[in-house]
Amino acid sequence: MPLFITLRWLDVIDILIVAALLYQLYSLVKGTTAIHIFFGILAFYLLWLLVKALNMQLLATILGQFIGVGVIALIIVFQQELRRFLLMIGSRGIFSKENFKNFGGLRVSGYGSLNVDAVVLACQRMALQHTGALMILTRRSDLKYYVNTGERIDSEVTANMLEAIFFKNNPLHDGAVIITDNRIKAAKCVLPLTENKVFPFQLGLRHRAAVGISEPSDAIALVVSEQTGEISIARNGALKTNINPKQLKEILQEEFGAD
Numbered sequence: 001m002p003l004f005i006t007l008r009w010l011d012v013i014d015i016l017i018v019a020a021l022l023y024q025l026y027s028l029v030k031g032t033t034a035i036h037i038f039f040g041i042l043a044f045y046l047l048w049l050l051v052k053a054l055n056m057q058l059l060a061t062i063l064g065q066f067i068g069v070g071v072i073a074l075i076i077v078f079q080q081e082l083r084r085f086l087l088m089i090g091s092r093g094i095f096s097k098e099n100f101k102n103f104g105g106l107r108v109s110g111y112g113s114l115n116v117d118a119v120v121l122a123c124q125r126m127a128l129q130h131t132g133a134l135m136i137l138t139r140r141s142d143l144k145y146y147v148n149t150g151e152r153i154d155s156e157v158t159a160n161m162l163e164a165i166f167f168k169n170n171p172l173h174d175g176a177v178i179i180t181d182n183r184i185k186a187a188k189c190v191l192p193l194t195e196n197k198v199f200p201f202q203l204g205l206r207h208r209a210a211v212g213i214s215e216p217s218d219a220i221a222l223v224v225s226e227q228t229g230e231i232s233i234a235r236n237g238a239l240k241t242n243i244n245p246k247q248l249k250e251i252l253q254e255e256f257g258a259d
Contacts, residue, residue, distance in 0.1 A: 037077060041070070113182040114256040115157045116249060122162035123224055123231050124245040132173075132226030133166040134206045136191070138180040139255070141217035147178050150189030157182050166224075176209060176221075192216070194237070203239075210234035220255060222248075 026038065048063040075082065114137060126133050136143065151172060155161055157179055165187050166173045175188035194211040210221035214234040221234040231248060232241040243251075 041074070044070075114179070114252065115182055116252045116256065118157050118159045119162070119179075119222070119252065120245050120249045121159040123222060123248060125159065125163060126166060126224045127229045127231050130226055130229045131163070131166050131168065131224060132206060133162070133222070133224040134176040134191075134209060135162070135222040136176050136178045136189070136210075136213055137220040137222065137252075137256075138178065138185075139218045139220065141219055143178055143180070143213075143217065143219060146176075146189050146191060146213070147186045150175055150178070150186035152186050153184045155184045157184055176213075196237075203241075207232060207234075207239060207241075211237060211239050214238075220252075 051060045172187040177187045178185045191209040192212040193208040210223045211234045215237040223232040230242045
């Protein structure tokens with residue numbers, strides 16, 4: 001048995017590709033309940049490799065059968081995450097410059113510019129006035145289809161502009177505002193509703209639409225409740241309710257790399 005393992009340049013490429021795939025899958029399930037399943041599957045696979053290396057034939061065969069059937073189970077369990085993964089590849093590609101920067105540790109987050117202070121201030125004011133609002137912050141996923149369902153605006157993001165759009169007597173206040181690269185692309189946009197069967201019954205259409213758009217895409221959805229004045233945020237199909245302006249600012253700064 002050789003003392004040192006020969007490592008070809010193709011082996012290095014193989015390792016880097018697998019590492020990039022695992023990193024992207026982890027990024028998609030991070031912060032959701034699926035993250036526990038992700039780590040469980042990873043641990044199960046590593047156990048199978050260890051059993052094979054120790055030449056434990058019977059146990060290796062049993063675990064191998066589970067892994068074979070598990071591929072179908074993975075498609076069912078991670079259908080939303082896989083959908084987002086394919087959308088991400090279709091929009092910018094898994095090996096885009098942004099992904100390499102994130103993977104290499106040069107930049108932890110950030111998907112374009114956003115006037116975080118303006119968005120937070122608008123949410124804070126509308127929450128105090130119980131003005132209902134739904135804002136979609138685009139990241140990598142292409143939301144042009146949903147932009148085309150609304151009224152084109154293409155305006156700079158300011159707190160006053162957002163408040164004016166969602167003013168109750170404004171014909172644009174129904175539906176969602178979609179923001180891309182610090183521009184309000186459109187208002188009154190129609191979004192898909194979540195099909196989650198255990199969605200809290202006390203939450204309305206804005207919250208359902210927020211989760212609905214965050215399930216197939218990596219967009220961030222912000223909701224201001226007209227009934228309670230609470231601010232909520234939806235990411236990766238998960239909804240976090242009753243967050244304060246300080247928490248909202250910290251989340252958006254982390255996601256968009258703002259100062």
